[in-house]
Amino acid sequence: MKIIILILSILSFAFSSQYTFLIKEYDKEIDLEAKIVAKIAKSSIKDEVRLFIPNISSMEKKVYSKYFTLGDSCKSSNFIFVKKADDSIKSCPKKDKLFFTNNYRKLLSDKKFYGAFFWNKSRPNIVFIRKRLDINHIKLPESYAQFVESFNEK
Amino acid sequence: MRILLLTFFLFSSLFSDTLESLLHEYETTTKNSLQTIDEKMGHVYLYSKKDIQLMQYNKLSDILKELPLFTLNKNRFGVDNPSIAGSKTTTSGFFRFFINDHEISSVYTKSPFLAWGDIPLDFIDHIEIYYGESSFSLGGDSGVYFIRLYTKTPTKENGAELTSRISSSNSSSNGFTYASQLGNDWSYLAYFNNSNLKDDSTYKNKKLYNDSDRRYFYLDVQNDTTNINFGYADVKKDNFMGLSKDVVPNSGELTSKDYFLSVTKYFLRDKSIKGSLSIGRQERKYSETNDEEISLVPFAFSSYQDITEVYEDLEFTKLNAYLSKTFEYKNNNILAALSVEDKKYKVKNRTIVNANTLINVGQFNDFDEEKVSSFLLQDDYRIKDDLLLIGNVKFDQYKRSGFLSDSNSKLYRVGAIYTPYANFGLKSFYTRTTVPQLFSSIDFALPTNKNLKEQKYNFYTIEGVFTTEKSKLNLTYDHVEIEDFVYAASVGFINVDHKITTDGLIIDYEYNFSKDDKLKLNYYITSLSEIANNSKSGGYAKYMGKYNKFTYFTSLNYKSSFEYKGVHASNAFDFSLGTTYNISKNLSLSLKGENLLDKSTQSINVDAITKQYFTSKDYDRNVSLTLKWVF
Numbered sequence: 001m002k003i004i005i006l007i008l009s010i011l012s013f014a015f016s017s018q019y020t021f022l023i024k025e026y027d028k029e030i031d032l033e034a035k036i037v038a039k040i041a042k043s044s045i046k047d048e049v050r051l052f053i054p055n056i057s058s059m060e061k062k063v064y065s066k067y068f069t070l071g072d073s074c075k076s077s078n079f080i081f082v083k084k085a086d087d088s089i090k091s092c093p094k095k096d097k098l099f100f101t102n103n104y105r106k107l108l109s110d111k112k113f114y115g116a117f118f119w120n121k122s123r124p125n126i127v128f129i130r131k132r133l134d135i136n137h138i139k140l141p142e143s144y145a146q147f148v149e150s151f152n153e154k
Numbered sequence: 155m156r157i158l159l160l161t162f163f164l165f166s167s168l169f170s171d172t173l174e175s176l177l178h179e180y181e182t183t184t185k186n187s188l189q190t191i192d193e194k195m196g197h198v199y200l201y202s203k204k205d206i207q208l209m210q211y212n213k214l215s216d217i218l219k220e221l222p223l224f225t226l227n228k229n230r231f232g233v234d235n236p237s238i239a240g241s242k243t244t245t246s247g248f249f250r251f252f253i254n255d256h257e258i259s260s261v262y263t264k265s266p267f268l269a270w271g272d273i274p275l276d277f278i279d280h281i282e283i284y285y286g287e288s289s290f291s292l293g294g295d296s297g298v299y300f301i302r303l304y305t306k307t308p309t310k311e312n313g314a315e316l317t318s319r320i321s322s323s324n325s326s327s328n329g330f331t332y333a334s335q336l337g338n339d340w341s342y343l344a345y346f347n348n349s350n351l352k353d354d355s356t357y358k359n360k361k362l363y364n365d366s367d368r369r370y371f372y373l374d375v376q377n378d379t380t381n382i383n384f385g386y387a388d389v390k391k392d393n394f395m396g397l398s399k400d401v402v403p404n405s406g407e408l409t410s411k412d413y414f415l416s417v418t419k420y421f422l423r424d425k426s427i428k429g430s431l432s433i434g435r436q437e438r439k440y441s442e443t444n445d446e447e448i449s450l451v452p453f454a455f456s457s458y459q460d461i462t463e464v465y466e467d468l469e470f471t472k473l474n475a476y477l478s479k480t481f482e483y484k485n486n487n488i489l490a491a492l493s494v495e496d497k498k499y500k501v502k503n504r505t506i507v508n509a510n511t512l513i514n515v516g517q518f519n520d521f522d523e524e525k526v527s528s529f530l531l532q533d534d535y536r537i538k539d540d541l542l543l544i545g546n547v548k549f550d551q552y553k554r555s556g557f558l559s560d561s562n563s564k565l566y567r568v569g570a571i572y573t574p575y576a577n578f579g580l581k582s583f584y585t586r587t588t589v590p591q592l593f594s595s596i597d598f599a600l601p602t603n604k605n606l607k608e609q610k611y612n613f614y615t616i617e618g619v620f621t622t623e624k625s626k627l628n629l630t631y632d633h634v635e636i637e638d639f640v641y642a643a644s645v646g647f648i649n650v651d652h653k654i655t656t657d658g659l660i661i662d663y664e665y666n667f668s669k670d671d672k673l674k675l676n677y678y679i680t681s682l683s684e685i686a687n688n689s690k691s692g693g694y695a696k697y698m699g700k701y702n703k704f705t706y707f708t709s710l711n712y713k714s715s716f717e718y719k720g721v722h723a724s725n726a727f728d729f730s731l732g733t734t735y736n737i738s739k740n741l742s743l744s745l746k747g748e749n750l751l752d753k754s755t756q757s758i759n760v761d762a763i764t765k766q767y768f769t770s771k772d773y774d775r776n777v778s779l780t781l782k783w784v785f
Contacts, residue, residue, distance in 0.1 A: 018621035018666075020579030021193045021571050023542055029189060032180040039173055055378075058424065084378050085339045104312075105337040118335065121313035121740065121784045122306075124177050124184075143172060 030063045036117060037100070038067035040126070041079045044098055044114075044138050052077035054086030082106070082113070098136060108151075114138065115147075182669060187280035190304055193571060193581065194534060194544050196286020197617050197630050203280050203306075208670075208698035209707045210732045210746045212319065212327075212780070213272050214303070217281060219728070219755070219773075220696075220711045222660045222678040225689050227757040228772045231408055232353065232364035232394030234271045236299075239658065239678070240686040242758055247589045247609070247640065248298035250289070254305055254374070254383055256416035256432050257294065261470035261497045263594040264295075269387040269412040269436065276317045276329045277345035277372055279306040285630070286615065287587045290546035290567055293476050293493025293528050296587045298611060305374050305383075308333040308341035314785050321778035325351045338377075345372040355771065357395070360402040366391030379420045386413040397464065398444040399762035406442035414472075426480045434472040441465045449762050450506070451598045451646040452518040463507035469500045470593075489532040497524045499593045518597045519604055520556030526590075527551045544569040544583075552590060561608065563588045582616040591640070600646040607649050610637040628662040644760060655683045670700035687758050689713040689726070706733040713755045719767040723756040744780040749773060 041049045051068040053060060064070060071077030074092035082089060082101045089099075099112045107116035107127065114136055115128040126147040133140065133148065140148070171179075187202035201217055211217050215234045219226040227242060229235045236249060251259045251266040258266040265271075275281075281303050288300035311333035319327040327349040335341040346369075353364040371386040393406030414434035421427035441464070442448060448461045478491035499522045505514050530548040537543060546567040553560050569583035589609040599606050613634040620627045634656045638649040658680040665673045677693035696709035711728040732746030756769040 018577075018623070018626045018664075019188075020573055020577065020619040020621055021581055022188060022191050023193055023571055023573065026188050026191070028183050029180070032176060032183055035171070036173065036176050036180060039171075039176065055423075102309075103335055103337070105335065109337055119310045119312045122311050122315075123739075124180050126173065126177070143174075147173070 025059055027059060027063050030060060031066075033117075034060075034064045034067050036124075036126075037064075037081055040100065040115065040117070041068070041081075041098075043140055043144065045078060047078065049079045050077040051079050051081060053081050053083060054089055055084045098138070184310065187304075190280075190302075191282060192291065194532070194569070195288040195291050195300065196284035196583070197581065197615060199283040199285070201281040201283075205698070206275055206278070206280065207734075208672075208700070208705050209696065209709070210734065210744055210780070211275055212746075212778070213274055214281075215267075215271055216275075216748075217283075218301075220694050220709070221283060222662070222676055222692070223285070223658055223680065225692075225713055225755050226772065227688070227755065228394075228770070229757075230395040230397070230759065231268075232362075232366075232391065233265070234267045234772075235265060237688050238656075239680040239692075240656065240682040240684070240688055240690045242642075242688045247592050247595065248611075250292075250295065250297040250300050252292075252300070252302045253372075253385060254303075254381065254416070255418045255430050255476075256383060256385070256414055256434070257474070258385070258412075258414075260412075260436060261434075261472050261593065262436070262438070262468070262499060264297075264592055268408070268438075269389055269410050272349065272351060272366070272368060273370060273387070274317070274327055274329050274347050274349065276315065276347070277305055277331050277343065279304045285632075286583060287565070287567060287585050287611075289528075289587075290530055290532055290548050290565070291489065291491075293478075293491055293530060294474065294495050295526060295590060296548070296550065296563070296565060297589065298587070298613075305345075305372065306331070306333065306343060308343040308374060308376065309335045311343060312341075316783045316785075317780065319778055319780040321776050323352045323774065323776055325349070325353075325776075325778075327351075340375065340377045342373065342375040344374075345370065347371075353774070355774070357401050357768075357770070362394055362402060363392035364394040379425065381416075381418040383416040383418075384414070385416075386411075388412075393440070393442055395759065396442045396444070397448045397450060398442065398446065399449050400444070400446035401759070401761050401768075403442050403444040403448075406444075407440070409439045410436060412436045428476070428478045430474070430476045432472075432474045434474075436470040438468045438470070439466065440468075446763065448506075452601055453506075453515075454645060455601050458506065458508040458513070460509040461506050462510075463505075465503070465505050466501070467503040469502055471498045471500075472496070485536040487534045487536075489530075491528075491530045493526075493528045493530070495524075495526040495528075497526075497593075498522065521554060521558040521593065521596050523555040524590075524593075525553040527553075540573045542571040544571070550588075558591065558596060558605065561590075563590075563608070577621045579619045580616065581619075582614075584614050585611070587611050589640075595640055595647045598642075598646050600643070600648050603648070606640060606647060607638045609639055609649075611635070612637075624666045626662075626664045628660070630658075630660040630662075632656075632658045634658075650684075653683075657681045667699070670705075671697075672699070673697050685718070686716055687718040689716055689723070689755065692726075703736045704733055705736070707731065718758050721758060721767045721769055723758070723769045725753070726755040727751050727753045728755075740784040742782045744782070746778050746780070748776045748778075750775060 050071040052071040052074050080099045101113045101116045104116050104118045107113045114132040117126050128148045130148050130150045185204040223239045224236045227235050227237050247264045258270050284300040289296045312335050315331040317329040329347040331345045333343040349368040351366045355362045367390045369388040373384040375382040388411050390409045393408050395401050396403040396406045416432035418430040443463045473496045476493040480489050501517045528550045532546045535543045548565040550563040565587045567585040571581045573579040591606050615632045617630040636654040639654050641650050660678040663675040674696045679691040692713040694711045698707040708731040713726040715725045728749045729751045730748045734742050734744040736742045752775040755772045760767050
């Protein structure tokens, strides 16, 4: 009997990718978002990435910590992903930090952000601003060229 | 060692994907629309964003007509109306319909179909249909089936979309969606639509008009903790058969203006407190003229036996407030909530012409306001990782104006979700609930006994799921017992004087050939302790897929034949197919053929002159062409 249960268990884990009932909080979207942000952060920073997300939710904390070391504050981190408005960011020193946002308008209006991961026309997009990459001495892999935009910034 | 392996696995999977492939996976995962499913609310059927796009579901009724255990009939006013298998219901007290957090069902009939039934799905992200009593979580009136429409998220649309549709029936629909993420944390989505629908048919070689002009406006303004929704629906339509005794009225018109404002706010860092407030108003006008007389149930036993004209101008208002708190205690997840609802029904004007005399008849009765206060408590207790027990209690207090007495209801439900293996799970509920009286059922109750009682439902359901890598098999069984069922008899609504029992079995199978190619099969069968006057079994087979710039689908919906009072309604075979050509990333053209065999479901109706029953088609064959431009 034990062997049958063991075989059934192995089979179920090996072959099941459809869900039966979603009884745990659904985190697949956040997980993919975290993967994308991790890829961007690790391509932008040579040292170990310490991520800070202002007003992070408990689920985001759980998922993002799989891919990042999470910082307690903006000051103690080197990659800041701003998803929600937070006043503490305004006073955070910009030195040795990269600021990334999920809002294209914020990217255009606030020069501290070097890139954004956002939706446009129902599709997810990533944009880096060339001049801000240069200012921050970031050299992204060549495959990222399609995501880099040049703006006439003073 | 395990942690090392896990870390290695995570990092290797992270760097094996390109950023572009991750973006693509992120987009397709989002289109699966799994983020809002609440398994504790009942047995759920999901229509994801991807399904809606691939299957070209253009309006809500496209989805409802294929659902198991339902038949989507057309009532005498030419308005869609879902009926439970085996039974034709002219009102639908057991269904509740929501757009986001706001219930769009009419205060009068509990049906949303007059105003919202033909609502285009251009601005709808996904739809969840719960078979089960979800008011245990949502508050307000109880019900048995809950249909929840979720609008597209403004931040995920962030653009404009123009949709234009024409069809072989000379119907047209033009919609415009605009969504924008503002520079602060707010975003909004606005939707406008104008539709002209043609749906004429004949009875005894006379034309039955059912054309309608519809306009919709929807606005969703939101940030992380607040959602503000405003909705408006405006319809002006022919009255189809109306209340005419000879089925074909001389003329008639039905208009409705329906608007609401709903605000939902989450409090605390973990969003564990939710408060929502909504106000809604519907203005409904009805007029009919018929030389062969009009049948009005409230006057069935009065001296008004020669009614040739009827006019009414009604106004309904609704105020809802809901406050809930969720918290965790050991292995318990607890939801406690209070909800208050105030519904008012005002007759601004109601006149009839009887024997060429204009008479102001006013209200049919003095039941014109209902206040519902509810307290609900839900506890899901995780006994072990794979076993969840669910317990619900709900106390409803109904305070009613006029002759209809106040009442209190104590409702409860117990359930369990058991997932011993990743590919096998069981879910079961035992529910005791009620379905309250409606303004419309009291208005049109048997005139000698308007004091209808609430319907009492006792039901047991069990669902089993088995999955493999590419497939999913669901079996759901239900046993329902109903006391005081409200039945639309020819002399008005009555409480059936005995217990009605029904059993149903739904088999649902899905096979995914790839991420974008899917086959879905469904079959259901029911038994009923009464004489059936509607289809009792049915099912569907549908296939949807994608190849290069094309998406395509084909489906066959089947509802079984039935016989009632000597009238035979044959099997319904709704065969549809369609394709979309994506000209560019932002421009697409879709062609869809519906009910190509012209064998739709049929509704049973009665001719009051001949006393003969007859069937009428619920919908026609239709071919439509849709242009969608995103910019």
